[in-house]
Amino acid sequence: MRRALALAAILVAVAALLYAPQVLSRYGNFVLASWLVIAIAAMGVNLIMGYAGQESLAQAGFMGIGAYITAHMLKGGSLAFDLFWIYPVVLTWTPFSMFSAIAASALATFLMGILIAFPSLRVQKHYLAFVTLAFTVFLWLVFRNEEWLTGGVFGIQDIKRPSVFGFEMSPSRRHYANFTYFVIAMTAIAAFVMWWIVHSPWGRAFTALRENALRAESLGIDVTGYKLLAFAIGSAYGGIAGSLYAPLVEFIDPSPFALAPSLLFLLMIVVGGMGSLAGPFIGAAVAVVLPLFIEKWQSELVANGFAIFSHFSYVIIFSILVITTIAIAPRGLAGLFADLTKPRRRPHSDDKGARLGEVKS
Amino acid sequence: MTAPSTPSPRPAVATPDGRPQRVVLDVRDVAKSFGGVHAVRGVSFDVREGEILGLIGPNGSGKSTLFNCILGQLVPDRGSVTVDGHDVTGKRPSALNRLGIGRTFQLLQVFPELSVRENLILAGQEHKGTRLARLFGPSDAGLTPDANRMIDFFRLGHLADEKAGGLSYGQQKLLDCAMAFMAGPRLVLLDEPAGGVNLTMLENLKERLHAINAETGATFVVIEHNMEFVMSLCSRICVLAEGEIIAEGSPAEVRSDPKVIEAYLGH
Numbered sequence: 001m002r003r004a005l006a007l008a009a010i011l012v013a014v015a016a017l018l019y020a021p022q023v024l025s026r027y028g029n030f031v032l033a034s035w036l037v038i039a040i041a042a043m044g045v046n047l048i049m050g051y052a053g054q055e056s057l058a059q060a061g062f063m064g065i066g067a068y069i070t071a072h073m074l075k076g077g078s079l080a081f082d083l084f085w086i087y088p089v090v091l092t093w094t095p096f097s098m099f100s101a102i103a104a105s106a107l108a109t110f111l112m113g114i115l116i117a118f119p120s121l122r123v124q125k126h127y128l129a130f131v132t133l134a135f136t137v138f139l140w141l142v143f144r145n146e147e148w149l150t151g152g153v154f155g156i157q158d159i160k161r162p163s164v165f166g167f168e169m170s171p172s173r174r175h176y177a178n179f180t181y182f183v184i185a186m187t188a189i190a191a192f193v194m195w196w197i198v199h200s201p202w203g204r205a206f207t208a209l210r211e212n213a214l215r216a217e218s219l220g221i222d223v224t225g226y227k228l229l230a231f232a233i234g235s236a237y238g239g240i241a242g243s244l245y246a247p248l249v250e251f252i253d254p255s256p257f258a259l260a261p262s263l264l265f266l267l268m269i270v271v272g273g274m275g276s277l278a279g280p281f282i283g284a285a286v287a288v289v290l291p292l293f294i295e296k297w298q299s300e301l302v303a304n305g306f307a308i309f310s311h312f313s314y315v316i317i318f319s320i321l322v323i324t325t326i327a328i329a330p331r332g333l334a335g336l337f338a339d340l341t342k343p344r345r346r347p348h349s350d351d352k353g354a355r356l357g358e359v360k361s
Numbered sequence: 362m363t364a365p366s367t368p369s370p371r372p373a374v375a376t377p378d379g380r381p382q383r384v385v386l387d388v389r390d391v392a393k394s395f396g397g398v399h400a401v402r403g404v405s406f407d408v409r410e411g412e413i414l415g416l417i418g419p420n421g422s423g424k425s426t427l428f429n430c431i432l433g434q435l436v437p438d439r440g441s442v443t444v445d446g447h448d449v450t451g452k453r454p455s456a457l458n459r460l461g462i463g464r465t466f467q468l469l470q471v472f473p474e475l476s477v478r479e480n481l482i483l484a485g486q487e488h489k490g491t492r493l494a495r496l497f498g499p500s501d502a503g504l505t506p507d508a509n510r511m512i513d514f515f516r517l518g519h520l521a522d523e524k525a526g527g528l529s530y531g532q533q534k535l536l537d538c539a540m541a542f543m544a545g546p547r548l549v550l551l552d553e554p555a556g557g558v559n560l561t562m563l564e565n566l567k568e569r570l571h572a573i574n575a576e577t578g579a580t581f582v583v584i585e586h587n588m589e590f591v592m593s594l595c596s597r598i599c600v601l602a603e604g605e606i607i608a609e610g611s612p613a614e615v616r617s618d619p620k621v622i623e624a625y626l627g628h
Contacts, residue, residue, distance in 0.1 A: 197496070199500045200495065200498075200500055201482075201483075201486040201489075201496070201498070201500070201501075202492075202496050204475070204479060205483070205486070207472065207474065207475060208475075208483055211473065211474055211475075212472060214434075214466075214470070215466065215470035215471075216483075217453070217454040218432070218454045218455075218464050218466075218470075219455075219458055219484045219487065219540065219544075220455050220458035220459045220487035220488060220544065221455055221483075221487050222487070222492075223455065
């Protein structure tokens with residue numbers, strides 16, 4: 001029953017996603033693609049936090065790394081070749097450029113993830129949070145100050161959306177939907193890979209180190225290795241999201257990759273549902289799509305004479321939502337939904353004593 | 362020194378003292394102190410293949426510290442731990458486990474959010490192929506049949522798909538033991554398996570441990586406070602007091618040893 005319900009929900013979602021780019025406006029397409037891109041990055045945080053029980057405050061920073069790498073590779077300026085001189089020219093050739101940019105971003109952030117998680121593994125888990133916090137601040141300074149590399153506060157402008165398999169993806173009236181479809185496809189692949197990982201023995205090992213690292217170690221699970229893997233894979237999801245973000249917005253500057261957006265990712269996971277596959281999508285919707293609606297309602301209310309709402313901001317609603325979620329649904333909106341649809345079962349404690357020969361009181 | 366790393370051609374003849382010949386675990390002069398407290402002061406003993414060795418002693422006698430030194434949770438200050446002829450002193454617990462050493466903990470250590478079956482699969486999966494192969498292989502690492510067999514063996518059949526956190530204390534204790542045996546270990550160290558388990562369940566547990574010992578020939582070391590349980594389970598017993606072994610022998614010998622009586626009652 002639940003399985004059927006979940007399957008139906010997925011089918012409806014897929015159908016809606018395939019139909020939406022055709023009917024939505026150019027702005028609607030932008031919102032849809034933004035939601036999915038943020039959801040990919042949130043999936044990474046979900047793996048790190050929700051499954052493996054580690055803490056990352058650097059996901060926006062990893063997105064930034066992916067975005068800047070992609071911007072350089074898509075613009076194909078001399079800097080791209082200076083920086084990635086070992087990268088074969090054929091991979092930056094236009095028909096492949098988007099895929100090679102995604103691959104380069106994923107690889108770079110994967111390796112960077114291993115590099116920064118490694119020193120913090122010898123100590124207790126909160127140190128990973130501190131290390132990633134410092135790393136985010138460091139990255140932001142690089143993004144803002146190293147003008148030769150990142151364009152500083154002015155960022156990198158005019159990033160062209162490349163064509164993929166001959167499909168033009170420019171944001172022109174005729175082609176904007178194509179890019180949305182591309183993002184949908186990438187999200188589907190990312191979600192499938194994530195599903196595979198968390199249902200594989202790796203996912204079980206991640207859960208084990210979240211629940212009881214000591215016991216996991218005694219069962220032969222290489223706790224250090226799995227922590228690194230979880231963190232690196234999660235960070236690579238940030239890199240992939242950044243790689244899609246750059247051509248989506250066509251202009252990148254340091255502000256979306258600062259500390260505050262990194263913290264926002266944690267809240268998305270909390271609201272959406274830690275350790276659930278739907279969680280990142282719900283969380284990203286709350287963080288990306290909801291503010292747009294709220295702004296619209298707010299301006300309408302103010303225009304209709306409710307001046308009191310002019311000070312009302314999205315941040316307040318989001319904060320209230322986070323606090324409410326933690327209070328009434330500790331497993332997030334996805335967990336709440338799962339609880340509501342779960343079939344009620346009779347307690348089975350009646351029969352378990354007898355077969356085990358336990359003395360019943 | 363014997364060279365047990367190659368399969369022994371010797372028949373399993375008992376030595377003159379009536380014990381099996383092949384040494385599975387050899388602890389030599391292990392010592393560990395914390396600051397000024399000498400928790401373990403140069404303990405040596407060995408465990409032969411198929412034996413069930415009981416390690417008893419009053420509270421604070423160093424049993425748990427010794428266990429943790431053997432299992433890599435702590436690094437001993439001096440001395441060596443040898444398993445099947447391989448020096449494993451100071452190796453990480455995960456590496457020890459992959460060498461065929463299982464353990465249970467004094468306090469319950471199951472994974473409450475995973476089902477009983479998932480707990481068991483987890484306990485065996487790191488012994489199946491390489492890590493990369495496990496990622497691309499089946500979700501259960503091919504261990505569902507093994508897990509089901511273990512579930513039947515420990516009579517947890519009707520609970521297989523329940524979350525481990527929802528089981529009663531005694532049932533979790535059984536699961537904990539089952540997990541230690543999942544990877545087919547040669548040597549299993551059980552830390553107070555009977556603690557907090559009611560009488561009927563205790564019989565069940567003891568009988569299962571005897572059965573698995575007879576069936577697989579696995580060697581056990583058991584820390585236990587419950588004398589009744591330890592005397593009827595173990596073939597040999599080491600008594601630890603103040604970080605040293607004060608007596609060693611069959612349950613009957615140990616029970617009548619004046620030093621043991623003094624250690625338990627004298628203070």
